[in-house]
Amino acid sequence: MPLPVESSPLHIYFLFVSFLFGTIVGSFCNVCLCRWPAGESVIKPRSRCPKCNKEIAWYDNIPLVSWVALGAKCRNCGLPIRWRYPAVEALTGCMFLAVYMRFGMTIASPIYMVLGAALIVVTFQDFDDWTIPNEITLPGIPLGLALALIAMFFGKNWGLRVNDPIDAILGIVLGGGILYLLDCFTVAILKKPGMGFGDVKLLAMLGAFIGWKGVLGTLMIASFLGSGVGIAMIAWFRWRGAAQPAPPADEPGENGEEVTLQGHYLPFGPYLALGGLIFLFFGPELIAWYLTTLQGGSKIEILHM
Ligand SMILES: [Zn+2]
Structure with missing residues (x-):
């Protein structure tokens, strides 16, 4: 990785600037998270307090600092400011x-910083609103493909994960295709509501940025994380159920329902986003590890994707 010498003042300066710039972009992510679900513009009006409608001054809008300085309250009316704002910024x-530490002084760094920020918005909006913003996935798909195409001619040493438009196209088709078919299957055969088209577009976008191997890796990681959390949640609901006084033996719970996850919406977008990020950061190592394990520990050179 082309990094300035570790612990040199320049290196520390770039680490600091990366974090600082990230909090500013995080502040914009908060605007997107507030306005996209409501169908509002993220550019035009300045931010206002939702209660007293007073415009928020620039000095009350400094990432992280203002939240602490204001004591997490609106300066004018005292409305508590959600912890999510500083959390997204941090x-x-x-x-x-992390992107700077991984990709260093390359063209890939700013690109993957923006991708990382986009995936943070995806994660929070999916948890909050149960939707994945088209504002990110729809431009993201052609953008990832265009980058791979440009990189093929000019960017072999840009540090991008995908330098081949064929790989990006395969990633888009495979990523979108797998989840689309899974969705059709769920709706047609299991007669259950599908995962939603947002996930289809999200994995297609990730495919454009990390290629077809990235799609398979992301799906594996996301399923692993998703089932781990799912099992933990079932255990939690069971435990909570057991902690309450047990109903008489002939009356199995209220309305006779068992404690299950049915009816609880479990968004898959955050797991896809996290899986994609893990693959973005550690893809070559993961592939090498996977191949080594598959071939019984035979020596394999680290693949350079
Ligand atoms: Zn206010």
Whole structure:
């Protein structure tokens, strides 16, 4: 990785700037998270307090700092400011820092910083609103493909994960295709509501940025994480159920229903986003590890994708 010498003042300066810039972009992510689900523009009006409608001054809008300085309250009316605002800012700051540490002084770094921020928005909006923003996935698909195409001619040393438009196209088709078919299957055969088209577009977009191997890796990681959390949640609901006084033996619970996850919406987008990020950061190592394990520990050179 082309990094300035570790612990040199320049290196530390770039780490600091990455984090700082990340918190500013995180502040914009918060605007997207507030306005996209409501169908509002993220550019035009300045931010206002939702209660007293007073425009928020620039000095009350400094990432992380203002939230602490204001004591998590609106300066004018005292409305509590959600913890999610500083959390998204800090998380995006850490994302930018991590991307810089991984990709260093390459063209890939700013590109993957933006991708990382986009995936943070996807994650929070899916948890909150149960939707995945088209504002990200629809431009993201052609953007990833265009980058792979440009990189094929000019960007072999840009540090991008995908330098081949064929790989990006395969990623889009495979990513979108697998989830689309899975969705059709769920609706047609299991007669259950599908995962939703947002996930289809999200994995297609990830495919454009990390290629077809990335799609398979992302699906594996996301399913693993998703089932791990799912099992933990079932255990939690069971435990909570057991902690309450047990109903008489002939009356199995209220309305006779068992404690299950049915009816609880479990968004898959956050797991796809996290899986995609893990693959973005550690893809070559994961593939090498997978191949080594598959071939019984035979020596394999680290693949350069
Ligand atoms: Zn207010």
